[in-house]
Amino acid sequence: xxxxxxxxxxxxxxxxxxxxxxxxxxxxxxxxxxxxxxxxxxxxxxxxxxxxxxxxxxxxxxxxxxxxxxxxxxxxxxxxxxxxxxxxxxxxxxxxxxxxxxxxxxxxxxxxxxxxxxxxxxxxxxxxxxxxxxxxxxxxxxxxxxxxxxxxxxxxxxxxxxxxxxxxxxxxxxxxxxxxxxxxxxxxxxxxxxxxxxxxxxxxxxxxxxxxxxxxxxxxxxxxxxxxxxxxxxxxxxxxxxxxxxxxxxxxxxxxxxxxxxxx
Amino acid sequence: xxxxxxxxxxxxxxxxxxxxxxxxxxxxxxxxxxxxxxxxxxxxxxxxxxxxxxxxxxxxxxxxxxxxxxxxxxxxxxxxxxxxxxxxxxxxxxxxxxxxxxxxxxxxxxxxxxxxxxxxxxxxxxxxxxxxxxxxxxxxxxxxxxxxxxxxxxxxxxxxxxxxxxxxxxxxxxxxxxxxxxxxxxxxxxxxxxxxxxxxxxxxxxxxxxxxxxxxxxxxxxxxxxxxxxxxxxxxxxxxxxxxxxxxxxxxxxxxxxxxxxxxxxxxxxx
Numbered sequence: 001x002x003x004x005x006x007x008x009x010x011x012x013x014x015x016x017x018x019x020x021x022x023x024x025x026x027x028x029x030x031x032x033x034x035x036x037x038x039x040x041x042x043x044x045x046x047x048x049x050x051x052x053x054x055x056x057x058x059x060x061x062x063x064x065x066x067x068x069x070x071x072x073x074x075x076x077x078x079x080x081x082x083x084x085x086x087x088x089x090x091x092x093x094x095x096x097x098x099x100x101x102x103x104x105x106x107x108x109x110x111x112x113x114x115x116x117x118x119x120x121x122x123x124x125x126x127x128x129x130x131x132x133x134x135x136x137x138x139x140x141x142x143x144x145x146x147x148x149x150x151x152x153x154x155x156x157x158x159x160x161x162x163x164x165x166x167x168x169x170x171x172x173x174x175x176x177x178x179x180x181x182x183x184x185x186x187x188x189x190x191x192x193x194x195x196x197x198x199x200x201x202x203x204x205x206x207x208x209x210x211x212x213x214x215x216x217x218x219x220x221x222x223x224x225x226x227x228x229x230x231x232x233x234x235x236x237x238x239x240x241x242x243x244x245x246x247x248x249x250x251x252x253x254x255x256x257x258x259x260x261x262x263x264x
Numbered sequence: 265x266x267x268x269x270x271x272x273x274x275x276x277x278x279x280x281x282x283x284x285x286x287x288x289x290x291x292x293x294x295x296x297x298x299x300x301x302x303x304x305x306x307x308x309x310x311x312x313x314x315x316x317x318x319x320x321x322x323x324x325x326x327x328x329x330x331x332x333x334x335x336x337x338x339x340x341x342x343x344x345x346x347x348x349x350x351x352x353x354x355x356x357x358x359x360x361x362x363x364x365x366x367x368x369x370x371x372x373x374x375x376x377x378x379x380x381x382x383x384x385x386x387x388x389x390x391x392x393x394x395x396x397x398x399x400x401x402x403x404x405x406x407x408x409x410x411x412x413x414x415x416x417x418x419x420x421x422x423x424x425x426x427x428x429x430x431x432x433x434x435x436x437x438x439x440x441x442x443x444x445x446x447x448x449x450x451x452x453x454x455x456x457x458x459x460x461x462x463x464x465x466x467x468x469x470x471x472x473x474x475x476x477x478x479x480x481x482x483x484x485x486x487x488x489x490x491x492x493x494x495x496x497x498x499x500x501x502x503x504x505x506x507x508x509x510x511x512x513x514x515x516x517x518x519x520x521x522x523x524x525x526x527x528x529x530x531x532x533x534x535x
Contacts, residue, residue: 019369026373034378045397104293109301115513117472118387119479119487120506123494127502128316203386207476210388218388225392237389244384245377 049231057224058235066220071239074216077133078205081140085197088141089148090190094182096149097156106149113146118204126212135212136205143204144197151196155189156182188259195251199244206240318500326504335489336508343485346402347474350409351463354470358414358462362421362455372422383415387473395481405477405485409470416466417459424458425451457528464520471513 041048061067095102121142125135159181167177209218217236224232302320309319330336361379364371390411394404428450436446478487486509493501 022370023373026370027377030374030377033374034381047396048393101293104290105297108294108298111514112510114468115510115517116506117475117509119472119476120490120502120509123479123490124499124502124506127494127497127499199384203388206386206388221388230396233392237386240386240389241381241384245380248380248384 047230049234053231054234054238057229057231058238061220061232061235070216070220074136074205074209074218077136077209077216078140078202081137081205082144082194082197082201084137085141085144085148085201086194089145089193089197090152093149093152093193094156094178094186096153097159103153110146110149113142114150116142118143118200118207121204122207122211125208129212131212131214136208136216136218139204139208140201144201147196147200148193151189151193152186155186158189159185184261188255191251191255191258195248195255198247198251202240202244315497316499318503322500323503323507326500327507330504330508339484339486339489340508340512342402343405343471343474343478343487346405346485347409347467347470349406350470350474351413351466353406353410354413354417354466355459355463357410358417359421359455359459361414362418363425363451365418365422366425375418379415379418382411383469387412387476390473391477391480394477400481400483402482405474405482408477409474412470412473413463413466416469417462420458420462420465421455424455427458428454457524460520460524460527464517464524467520468513468517475509 035051038048038051042050058067092102092106096106097103118139121139122135125138125142129135129138163181164177167181172180205216206218206221209216210222213219217240221233221236224230224236306320309317361375365375365379366372390408394408398404398407432450433446436450441449475485475487475490478485479491480487482488486505490502490505493499493505
């Protein structure tokens, strides 16, 4: 009964609960709608595999051991390329944000990098490096890099000049400035950068493995595609999409946390 | 040590100088970087000395060949025509979706997941299903570019609908304006700027996925030419098409940005 006693608090939590509930209903409805659209596509589009076949294939891939090995191989390549892109991209982005010369020098190249589609990188690396780990890793690196550079440079530029001038006036060292001013300011944007880089790099990884690998998620999807078994292809595609949604939600939460200091 | 003597002269002028001086510096630096990249490329090509890394001059010669033979014009027109048709579809579908998303919290959470999925599904999925469902004709790329562009347009339209001043709507109600008038004079001007922003961002995505679809199955277009270069193992052709691709894309993006500034100069907050 204490809840009713605090009259002023009640509408607030109730409204909150209500909006939570309605958004949960909306989400469930949207998942159901997407499944319904899939079912419609099965009925009307010939050769679109049905849900039952797809999930059965996913199960048999899991039972045969193909699922985890290929996923692990792909993740390994993905992380290697992504970490390299983050390290190089952060260095270049900070340089572009701080120095006008670096900015002028690199703007055109990053623009070009953003414009090049992943499929071109995948085909070029396949021609250059053949079938091996270098092809997917390089493609992931090249697909992710421009997004990291652009986002980090934007964040560094947004740091108020007064803060930097004050640090200089008080003789704060370079390492200190990097750690205590630049790092917290770009944390939120770094997560945004990672988010975009992951979207782009994951797509690149699939293509690189599709064209130039003999293992991994992209290769396995191609295996089923070449065998003209689209349920296998779709099963792997669902895994890619699930991965993207999970990463996106997780990074969204992380972004909220990293920018919390700004709102207080 | 000539740089040391030049630096103090440049510093004071920079603060008082016109943006024009600034622009020259900018231009010089970016040309210098591009030149050094070209030199690095030439050195790598000379060291490797194989068809797999063509020399810059060979690639430029290919670019000129492709442009002079009219191949570039015809393939870019077919690709851009498919994207244009796709975008027309996307605007038609994205406007009502964005309107719904902007007006209600329920519709917003209902539609945001499908929009995320549509916008972020790996291009490979679109390419394969377009080929399976629509065959190698032009319909596949059109539908693909429409589906990639819809979320960008819908999300921006929703943003535009949210940006409409509530006081303005209440005033319309008080003066008993018809819904048609409200739509025409309040929502349309607010939303149209956001639609253009959505088109600009959506274009960058749609164009890549469209090219990928053409790589998988098409009889013409830029993606088809890239596929041909890959199958004939012609790295110089591939690099030449990549270069043209980048140039055309940047030109179109600049054009759209310019259009946006011209048409919506009256809206300061978008700038």
